[in-house]
Amino acid sequence: RTVYVNGDYLPENEAKVSIFDRGFLMADGVYEVTSVIDGKLIDFDGHAKRLERSLNELNMPHPISMDDLLKVHRELVRINEIEEGMIYLQITRGAPDDRDFVFPDPETTPCTIVLFTQNKPGLADSPAAKKGMKVISIEDQRWGRRDIKTVQLLYPSMGKMMAKAAGADDAWMVEDGAVTEGTSNNAYIVRGNTIITRQLSNDILHGITRAAVLRFAKEAQMTVEERAFTIEEAQGADEAFITSASTFVMPVVEIDGAALGDGTPGPVSARLREIYLDESRKAAI
Numbered sequence: 001r002t003v004y005v006n007g008d009y010l011p012e013n014e015a016k017v018s019i020f021d022r023g024f025l026m027a028d029g030v031y032e033v034t035s036v037i038d039g040k041l042i043d044f045d046g047h048a049k050r051l052e053r054s055l056n057e058l059n060m061p062h063p064i065s066m067d068d069l070l071k072v073h074r075e076l077v078r079i080n081e082i083e084e085g086m087i088y089l090q091i092t093r094g095a096p097d098d099r100d101f102v103f104p105d106p107e108t109t110p111c112t113i114v115l116f117t118q119n120k121p122g123l124a125d126s127p128a129a130k131k132g133m134k135v136i137s138i139e140d141q142r143w144g145r146r147d148i149k150t151v152q153l154l155y156p157s158m159g160k161m162m163a164k165a166a167g168a169d170d171a172w173m174v175e176d177g178a179v180t181e182g183t184s185n186n187a188y189i190v191r192g193n194t195i196i197t198r199q200l201s202n203d204i205l206h207g208i209t210r211a212a213v214l215r216f217a218k219e220a221q222m223t224v225e226e227r228a229f230t231i232e233e234a235q236g237a238d239e240a241f242i243t244s245a246s247t248f249v250m251p252v253v254e255i256d257g258a259a260l261g262d263g264t265p266g267p268v269s270a271r272l273r274e275i276y277l278d279e280s281r282k283a284a285i
């Protein structure tokens with residue numbers, strides 16, 4: 001695989017980052033994951049805009065223009081011959097001479113920027129979407145700025161391990177009695193023709209897929225309610241699903257051991273997945 005590091009395209013085993021990099025020492029970095037279908041980027045603009053916002057919120061310089069970022073994404077897709085898969089992008093506050101809590105001067109310590117591709121043939125036609133996934137609930141123990149897409153993924157990673165140990169596929173995190181989101185996705189429930197998902201705030205990541213799916217749902221005459229919901233309400237819902245750049249719309253069929261409906265993916269989730277994939281394919285660049 002060819003990867004991108006600070007302006008260079010290199011074979012992955014030749015790519016290097018300093019041991020003093022603040023991404024490594026302090027999780028001082030942000031990231032984005034953009035999907036590729038038919039060799040094209042899904043919602044690149046949305047991901048680029050959120051990246052800019054994450055950098056601004058953390059007072060990090062913008063080390064690359066959005067035009068150049070698009071070029072790098074496209075070049076990696078071309079070189080690595082990605083038809084279906086993902087592009088991972090990470091920007092950290094660089095590698096100062098020594099470890100220090102205080103931010104380094106951006107004039108002397110440039111950001112580190114890394115991109116790599118992940119080849120996932122069959123991503124859009126995933127069998128998991130036909131089966132649906134099982135989730136468990138866990139307490140949300142993350143920091144208070146979940147709207148910034150930082151590389152501090154230890155708690156979500158622990159959440160996935162807890163889900164795995166319980167025989168489930170993922171965990172929905174709960175704070176003050178209400179679901180915030182999944183470990184790496186936004187969470188939704190469906191009641192009749194209404195789609196319910198938590199309102200945007202610092203408590204959740206503002207999913208790029210979420211924004212697109214809510215737009216498509218409204219266009220398809222579904223009602224959208226942006227509000228918090230409990231695990232009990234979710235267990236009594238007609239359907240549930242999650243969204244993320246890498247899973248698109250993925251049905252949830254079981255929550256804390258309780259099956260939703262007949263335990264198979266519901267029609268609204270299946271329809272939204274289809275609409276999302278169709279529309280995203282058309283708009284891909």
Ligand code: PLP
Nearest residue numbers: 184185186205207208209244245
């Ligand atoms: N919420 C969290 C915590 C995430 O990590 C992610 C994606 O990685 C999402 C939601 C979904 O965001 P997006 O649709 O932009 O991939």
